[in-house]
Structure formats: structure tokens, C-alpha cells
Amino acid sequence: MNSQPFPRAVPSDSAGTQLRLIRRQAGLSQLDLALISGISQRHLSCIETGRATPGTGTLHNLLMALQAPLEQCNNVFLAAGYAPRYQATPLASPSMQAIHEAIQHVLHANNPAPAIVLDSQWQVLAANASTQVLFDLVGLTPDSAQGLNLLVTLLQPGGLGDHLINACEIRRVAWQRAAREALDNRELAHLLKQLPAPAMPEVLSDELPPLVMTRVNSQQGELNFLSTFTTFGMPQDVTVNALRIEHLIPADPHTWHTMRRAYEQASQ
Known part of the structure; x- marks a missing residue:
């Protein structure tokens, strides 16, 4: 899948803001998520505050650690300027x-x-x-x-x-x-x-x-x-x-x- 950034669509919230909200909804601290995902707490903090731009691999790792619904994951990828990662295949396919x-x-x-x-x-x-x-x-x-x-x-x-x-x-x-x-x-x-x-x-x-x-x-x-x-x-x-x-x-x-x-x- 093409992972090159493209013009942002929806939603308007930044990827970092959405990640922070998902993390808080999951009841995890930054340290908790850092330990689960293997990403340093400092880097995670920079992503959430917008001081660092995560790559697709980092986003995927964080979202899987958070067990976020795939539609929500697509929203985060969009907000980061990437194409949606997950497709919705018809059940009859x-x-x-x-x-x-x-x-x-x-x-x-x-x-x-x-x-x-x-x-x-x-x-x-x-x-x-x-x-x-x-x-x-x-x-x-x-x-x-x-x-x-x-x-x-x-x-x-x-x-x-x-x-x-x-x-x-x-x-x-x-x-x-x-x-x-x-x-x-x-x-x-x-x-x-x-x-x-x-x-x-x-x-x-x-x-x-x-x-x-x-x-x-x-x-x-x-x-x-x-x-x-x-x-x-x-x-x-x-x-x-x-x-x-x-x-x-x-x-x-x-x-x-x-x-x-x-x-x-x-x-x-």
C-alpha cells in the first residue's frame, strides 16, 4: 500500500490528538503504552503533542497495542496524512x-x-x-x-x-x-x-x-x-x-x- 503522505481529508483532529484520546479511553498512561508497544515514552509524548511525525509502521504499532477499531485506525492514518490502511470488503466477496x-x-x-x-x-x-x-x-x-x-x-x-x-x-x-x-x-x-x-x-x-x-x-x-x-x-x-x-x-x-x-x- 502506498504510504506517501497526501492532502489531509477528515477528521480535523491531529493524529497525535486522536492517539492521546484513544489511549486515555483505554485507561493507559503514556508509560503503559510505551511498554506495550516498545516505543519510548519520550517519542510517544512527542507524537501526541505533534512535535514528531510518526511513520505508518509506528502508527500501526501504537494502534494495535491500543486494540483500536479498524475504522478508528483509518481515521488516525488519514489525520496523519496517509491513505487509510484497512479496507472494508463486502462479506459476499x-x-x-x-x-x-x-x-x-x-x-x-x-x-x-x-x-x-x-x-x-x-x-x-x-x-x-x-x-x-x-x-x-x-x-x-x-x-x-x-x-x-x-x-x-x-x-x-x-x-x-x-x-x-x-x-x-x-x-x-x-x-x-x-x-x-x-x-x-x-x-x-x-x-x-x-x-x-x-x-x-x-x-x-x-x-x-x-x-x-x-x-x-x-x-x-x-x-x-x-x-x-x-x-x-x-x-x-x-x-x-x-x-x-x-x-x-x-x-x-x-x-x-x-x-x-x-x-x-x-x-x-
């Missing part, structure tokens, strides 16, 4: 065949528990058969989860959120997570502005469970799920970096039995 097959394998292996693939705007790109089974159990009507936006169906009336026993809790968690992600995602920030913000609690419970469960009101009674995420390790493409697979793991024997029986019936 032949070069993404291995990624596509890995996703399908994970989705299928998760049956009879639901699993969905989300992009950086919370759009559902793919889902396994058990996701439709769960929709049928709660009485949702979409022919397929693919094409839905998870944030929209959780927050807007008439969506999945209306079928959750702890809807207020799940909506708050989803809103807060999306709001954090929207700090560096203009499309997601625009979507959030169009959605109703959930009410915040006046009083918190003194007893907290190990994690927040998704509690669903279904035709077979209450179904409880634990939520986990799968992401790709060491991504070098914006599309791959944004992908995440959410797994809803049944949290009790009744939920396991209900999902397994419904999945087997749907598969016949």
Missing part, C-alpha cells in the same frame, strides 16, 4: 469465503440455542434456525431474523423488546452499549437519534446477579438466556472487525428442553 464458512459453522453448531450475526450498526446479517424457532415461540411474525436491526426491534414498540419480561433492563443495557459504540460510528449515532431512549431506574437493587439474563415471555412460559459474543481474532479488514456473533445460551433446564424440542419439531 470471494475473498471472504473462509469468513462466511466459519460464520455458518458457528451458527449451525449453536443449535438448538439461538445465534445471530451483527454488523457495526446492529443489523442482523445472518441467523441460525433456532432464532426463528424462538421468534415463533414468542409470537413474532418476521419470516426471517436476517434483515432485522436488533437495536430497533429491542427499543421500538412492537418488536422483540415487548416480549421480554425484563424489557427495561435489556433496553438500558442495549442503549448504553450502542451509545458507547456510536462515539466512533456516525451511522449508529444517527440510528440512535431516531429511537426512543429507555427510562433509567430511580433505585437500584441491592442484590445483583452474576450477569444480566435475557428473560423471554413465550408460549411455553418464561425462557431465560445468557448472552455471549464471538468475534474474529486479529482482523485486518473493517468488515471482519465489525462482525460479532451473539449467542443466547439457555440458562436453565426448562429453557434447554423447550428450545431443543421446538428445534427438533421445526427440523422435521
Whole structure:
């Protein structure tokens, strides 16, 4: 890739300013980042204050040490006067065949528990058969989860959120997570502005469970799920970096039995 400087586009903040912000958001001191990246603290300080111009190799090293999202990395490269380093390859591209097959394998292996693939705007790109089974159990009507936006169906009336026993809790968690992600995602920030913000609690419970469960009101009674995420390790493409697979793991024997029986019936 051509690493020669070219006229600066966006963003307006300098590369050093952005690096300092990313470092602080990561909770690292200059000394911490210097130790992780192998760059001297003095040189790092000069980069952050604009007294030194980093090369592409130094920028890459610092951003990887900070585990910054690749879209954010591209912004830093642009601000430094370099071409964006990371491409956003369409998921349907032949070069993404291995990624596509890995996703399908994970989705299928998760049956009879639901699993969905989300992009950086919370759009559902793919889902396994058990996701439709769960929709049928709660009485949702979409022919397929693919094409839905998870944030929209959780927050807007008439969506999945209306079928959750702890809807207020799940909506708050989803809103807060999306709001954090929207700090560096203009499309997601625009979507959030169009959605109703959930009410915040006046009083918190003194007893907290190990994690927040998704509690669903279904035709077979209450179904409880634990939520986990799968992401790709060491991504070098914006599309791959944004992908995440959410797994809803049944949290009790009744939920396991209900999902397994419904999945087997749907598969016949």
C-alpha cells in the first residue's frame, strides 16, 4: 500500500490528538503504552503533542497495542496524512469465503440455542434456525431474523423488546452499549437519534446477579438466556472487525428442553 503522505481529508483532529484520546479511553498512561508497544515514552509524548511525525509502521504499532477499531485506525492514518490502511470488503466477496464458512459453522453448531450475526450498526446479517424457532415461540411474525436491526426491534414498540419480561433492563443495557459504540460510528449515532431512549431506574437493587439474563415471555412460559459474543481474532479488514456473533445460551433446564424440542419439531 502506498504510504506517501497526501492532502489531509477528515477528521480535523491531529493524529497525535486522536492517539492521546484513544489511549486515555483505554485507561493507559503514556508509560503503559510505551511498554506495550516498545516505543519510548519520550517519542510517544512527542507524537501526541505533534512535535514528531510518526511513520505508518509506528502508527500501526501504537494502534494495535491500543486494540483500536479498524475504522478508528483509518481515521488516525488519514489525520496523519496517509491513505487509510484497512479496507472494508463486502462479506459476499470471494475473498471472504473462509469468513462466511466459519460464520455458518458457528451458527449451525449453536443449535438448538439461538445465534445471530451483527454488523457495526446492529443489523442482523445472518441467523441460525433456532432464532426463528424462538421468534415463533414468542409470537413474532418476521419470516426471517436476517434483515432485522436488533437495536430497533429491542427499543421500538412492537418488536422483540415487548416480549421480554425484563424489557427495561435489556433496553438500558442495549442503549448504553450502542451509545458507547456510536462515539466512533456516525451511522449508529444517527440510528440512535431516531429511537426512543429507555427510562433509567430511580433505585437500584441491592442484590445483583452474576450477569444480566435475557428473560423471554413465550408460549411455553418464561425462557431465560445468557448472552455471549464471538468475534474474529486479529482482523485486518473493517468488515471482519465489525462482525460479532451473539449467542443466547439457555440458562436453565426448562429453557434447554423447550428450545431443543421446538428445534427438533421445526427440523422435521
